[in-house]
Structure formats: C-alpha cells, structure tokens
Amino acid sequence: MGSVARLDVLPSSRGSGTIGARVKLSLVDVLLAEPETRLCAVETLRWLARHAGIERAVCAVVDPESGRLTGLTGLGVPPAVVEAFSLDLSDRTHPLVVAMAGSEPIAFHDSGQILPRPFDTPLGKASFHAVPLGSSQQEMGPGLLLLAGAGDGPVSDDVLWAAELLGMRLAALGYRRIQTDERRHKRERSLLLAVIHAVTDPILLTDADGRILIANAGAETLLTAGDEKREGWRRAVALNNMLFSASLFTAERGPTRRELLLVDPSEGKELLFEVLSTPVAIRSGENGIVSVLRNVTDLRRATEEIEENYRRLRLAEAATRAERDRLDLILNSVLEPILVTDPAGNIARMNPPAERMFTLPGRRDGRDGRGSEIERRVQANDAVFTSFVSNLYAGQSLRWRGELNLIDPKTGATIPMEAISGRLVSKHGEETAVVTILHDLTEAMEKAVLYEQVKRHSEELREKVREATAELAGQNELLRRQALELEQASALKSQFLANVSHELRTPLNAIMGYTHLMLEGVSGAVNLAQQDKLSRVDANARHLLAVINDLLDITRIESGKMPVQAERILLSELIDEVMTEVEPVIAGTRLAVTRDLSPDLPEIETDRQKVKQIVLNLLSNALKFTPQGSIAIRLEHHGPAGEISIAVTDTGIGIAEENQKTIFEAFEQANSSYARRQGGTGLGLTICRRLASLLDGRIALASQLGEGSTFTLFLPAKSRTA
C-alpha cells in the first residue's frame, strides 16, 4: 500500500546522457538474453541504480486482461508495496494514467502544492519521475517507470533510453506472449471443453443471472431440450431448470455442496445429485458459478448399504470382542494351566496359571543366580511341553492325553501333570491351534496314597470286625448252649421237684390214710389219748402236704408252667366264694369280718383262679394273725383306666417295718413261732406276690407292729395279657 502523496506535477526536463555506449550495450545484451518480462524490468532497474543514480524505483506494466496498471518489480521498495500497486487505466484523470498517456517523463515534487487529486504512490512522499516505457509503437506504452533519487533535476537521456529499451523489450515480449497465449488458450479451451464433455457428471457454468454459459453433455441432457423433444421431456427439463436455478442462490457467496433431486427427462425417474457449486470470476467484475452434479442415486444406495454393512461389521466386531473377552475371562478363571499353541508349536495364549509355569516373572535379577535358575526351569518346562505337543502333531488323533513332569519355577519342586490336548481344526480341515489343559496330579497322587492307607485301615478294621463278630458268634453260641443247659437244668429241676412231690405224696398218702383209718376206728376203737396223738400225726401230715403243694406252685410259676387263663369276672362274686370257703374258719374265731364294695366296680378280665388263690391266702393270713378284733375287705376302683384294689385290713399283730420287705421272701415269717403255730408254710405271700405279678398286678403292704396290717392287691382294670 502506497502512501497518499501530495506532489507537484511538472514536465520532466530531459538531461543529456553521460553513460557510455559500452555500458548501454551491456543492458541491451542482458535484456535481449532475458525472455522473462519481470526479470527484464529487474535488470533495467538495477542498471539504472548502478549507472543513473536511481535510488528507489517501481516498474509497473499494463495488464491487458484487467486493463489495469500493476506493479511488476521495485527497487528499494518493499515487494508487498509493489504487488499492491494497481491502477485502473480507465481512470483517465489519475495523474499516473495521464503520465502513461504522455510520451514525456513527468516529475512529481513534494512541494505542498494542491493537486487536482491526491493519489497513492508506491514511492511515498518522495519526489519522483514518472517515465512511460517506450511508446513508439503504441498509443499507450506497455508500462510506467517511477524513479526517485536522481535529484530534482531533469531525467537524463540515459534514463529515457533505458525506459524506451525496456518498453520495446516488454512490448516485444508481451506481443509474443499474447500471441502464444491466444493459441494456447484456444487449444486449452477446446481441450477443456472436450474434458468437460467427456465427464459424465453434468458440469455447467452459469452467469450471475443463472443463464447457462457452458454445459457438458450430461448437463444438457438434464437442463436443455430442443423443440424436437416430446412434451414430457420438455416439462422435465423445465422443472429441472427451475429446481437448479433455485438451488444456485445459496452458491453465490462461496463454494457449496448440496443435494438436489432432479428428474431424468428420458425415463422420468428421480435422480439424486450432489451439486458442487463454486463461484468463479468470468471476466472482471462479473461472477459466474461452476456447478458439478454427481449422480449419487446409486451412490446413496451403495452408501447406505456400506453404512449398514459397516454397522453390522461393528456389531460383529463388538460381539467378537465380547466373546473374546468372555473367553479370556473363562480362561483366566480356570485355576489349571491352559495353553493354546499355534500350528508352528509356538505358545499363542496362556492363562495366568500357565504363565507361572512357562514364563519368567517380571523381576529378573540374574546377579544372585536365582533368576537364571528360574529361567532354566521355565525353559525346561517349555521343552517338555513342546515335546508333548509335537507328539500330538505327529499323530492323527484329535485328542492326546499324557503325563508330564514339570518343575515349579519358584520352588523347583517337580509337579506331576496330566496334560489333555485337543486340536482345533477349522471347517476346511486346516489346523488352527492346539489347546492343552494341564492338571496337577500331586494332590491326586497324595489322595491315592491316602486312599490306599484308608483302604488298608478299612481292611484292618473289617478284619477286626470280622474277628469280633466271630467271637461274638462264638459267645452267642456259648450263651445259647448255656441257655439251653439252663433251660434243661430248669426243666430237670421242675421234673425233679415233680418227682420229689410224687415220691413224698405216696408215703404221705399212707401216713394220712392209716391215721385216718385209725381215727375212723376201722381197725378197732382207739382211746382218747391215742386219738389226740393220731390227730397230731394228721395235722403234721397236712402241713407237710401244704408245704409240698406250695413248693410245687412256686416251681410251676418259676418254670412258666402256670398259664394265665383270663376271663371276665365280677370281683363281688369272687369275694362271695372266698367268704363261703373261709366261713368255717371265721366261725371258729370271734372276729368280725366285714366287706366294703365300691358300687362302681366293673367287670375285669383276669385269671379267676389265681385272684381267688391270692385273696384266699391274704384272708387266711389275716385270720391267722389276728387274735382279736376285726378284718375288713375293701374293694375299690381307681379311675376309669386305673386299677382295682382288694385290701384286706386286720387288727392283728402287725409287722415290724424292718420285716416288711422280707415278708414276701420264701419261708420268711415275721413271727416264726407264732406262724408255725398257725400252720403257715412260709410260702404263701411269696406265691401271692408272684401270682399278682403274673396278672400284671402287685401287692402292697401297710402295717405297724401291734396295730394290724393291710395287704392290698392291685389289679389292672383290664389285663394287658388279655
């Protein structure tokens, strides 16, 4: 950007030339040798600086396209200022345009004089000369030199000569360029059009009003229609034009990309286009728009398909990744080492337990030798494992089971391992990997040892049990024999007693019989004294008989030969019978015998004969041991499911407490001498108690010496044995 200068405009007075022909010739040589317009200008400005005292300069040339004077090169002026310099040649009043039109140099002086108009100058406020380039062949030369530093004096002939030379050279170069450019432009234009038409995508250039300037075949099909086209075609084209024009409004400010739906005039199908519109300068001050339409109807479908495929791929990928993560989780969660080997025999994957066996730990300190030891063990493991897997590859089977001895890298302990390998074969029969699971057999082996021990102990135990059982069986047999012997002994005893009884009864029969015969006077009369003595023989024989009978009873009870014959009985009737039997005895005493029967006595199921024997015995005892007073028989029923009691209470001699327990033992009588006098056998209560027990009953005794006794027989209301 130049500064705004206020300068005097004076015609430059021409000074005489001082530069020699040789120096001038050097410039001519340089310029002729230089085909580049700009470099010619540069060389000229340098030459002027060197030989004409020019300090600062700008060379501007006419741009035939835009019709403007623009900066070409400068000397002592920033390039940006040179480039920025641009002057509209149609501005005829501009001082520099005026200078261009003239043939003489014009000097501008910074004199403070008011100019017709201020203007931008690339040389700032300094005074300068404007020297038109050589203009002999044209109304307006090809350019203008602005020169400063040669003093305020007139422009020398040397300077004018150089300006003319440069002008001629530039004109020559410019002419040639225009000539070549035009040919090239024509060629390029036809080429460009050929290219544009060759592109199947519709391409068109429109002017600011939307009129089509250039259209290739594709665009013509869509947007132009001659009269020869049918009605539908023409309507489609009209519609397309409308749609396209409407879409252009957005494109005027800059490049746009949008989608546009047009109609295929030949088939009537809808086509989707991606429209790229770029504003371009058609000529100075006029913009047009280049639009490229790309049929994306199929593309969009394809894009959608691709997007869908991509989405599926992503999903599948995610699924695969998830599956792989899951597999990793599974693998890592297994406590036993798992290794995946590729067909080359390299370990492709391992879970952490396998890593402990086959990889070195992160820490490697070879200095203390421990690391190298671990390394050695890991390598040994690897060798063993590789050898194992190569067995599998050598064979045909899909599975391989074997045992390996690996070394624990940390401890160096040998670990017996069971290895199970499986080959993974793809659908096409291609071997992809071998998966191996290692199972630590240490525990199993220890268990096997333990199992053996347990088995041995178990065997021993079984043997002991067998021995014990045998011993037990022996003892059982012994016991059985003893039981048998006891039974036999018991039977023998019973038989013995029966025999004794028989052998005693026979002579007793004789004793009692003869005594009786004598007492009856069968063998003649006996006197009173003899009668008395015979009675004593009779009484003793009867006592002996009673003892024998009681003994026999006890024997029968003990040997189980006294069966219980249960029947339903009324105890009141039974008591009547007993009373009838003892009536003669009662009559011989002065005792009052009373009966007290509870009114609610039920029938009971029991052995009538045995109950009667017990009651008779108790009553007989009461009668025997009660010198005076009374005897009471009381029957009571204790509750519906309870017991029946038959109590015989006397006011007799009573039994001392210390004797109350032994009274039921055989041959025990509290008062032996008294009892003997009363003719007791000493077995009565023993038999009573045992009979009561046979009937699921019991006998209780309450007594006080001298105060009398109460014997109570308790019987179940209903016999359990019934």
Next chain:
Amino acid sequence: MTSDNKPAPLVLVVDDVDHGREIFAEYLEFRGFRVATAADGLEAIEKTHELRPDVILMDLSLPGIDGWEATRRLKEDPSTRDIPIIALTAHALASAHDKARAVGCNSVVTKPCLPKDLEQEVRRQLAARSGGAPEDTAQP
C-alpha cells in the same frame, strides 16, 4: 350197708403199692362196699372183665401196662366202656391229670387223699352212672 338184697357195689382198687391198695380197700369194705384189688394194669384189665366192677380206682404209675394204658384199653372196649374209672395219682401236675382225662378217666384224685374223701368220690361216680343223686344210705 345196703338194706335190700341188691349186692353192694363192687370197687376194683388198682395199685402196685401194697399199702395204697390196703388203706382204700380196707376203708371201702369198712364202709360197706365190695372190693377187689389188682397190682398192675394187666391184672386190672383181667379182673375188670372177670368181675365186672361198678367202679375202678386206678393208680396211674403201674409196672408193665400203666394206669393210663389200662384205662385207654378199658374205655376202648365196649363191654367195659361204661365202668367209671377214678384215677388216683401222686402226680400233682396238671399235665398228669389232663393225660388221665384224655385216656378216659371219669375223674382224677390226687394222693394223698383221705379215705373218706375217696369214698365220697366213689359214691359220686356211682350216682352219676345210675343217673341219680349220690347215695347217702351207706354213710354211717
């Protein structure tokens, strides 16, 4: 003593023991019965056929044919079947009694037995056979 001319009932007392026979025989004769005796089973059968007693007192433990066997044979024989047999035994166990009843004894009396008790049983059996009440007439 019977008052009419009908002969007194004949009792056959069977016992291998002399005093056994003697006591009951003597007492029954004293009480007015006619008495015959036998010392073993075979003799008892022979005497029964020979004498046709009105009642038999049969001791069970006898040499040779014992009382049970003799009773069984007499009860099988229609000619002697109706004669009442009173078993007399020193066996006090029920089994001996049951066995005696099983072979046909009309009653069982356990020794020792007072002669008057035995007489009572004889009269009871005689009465049962004649279908009447026991005769008290012989009682002193």
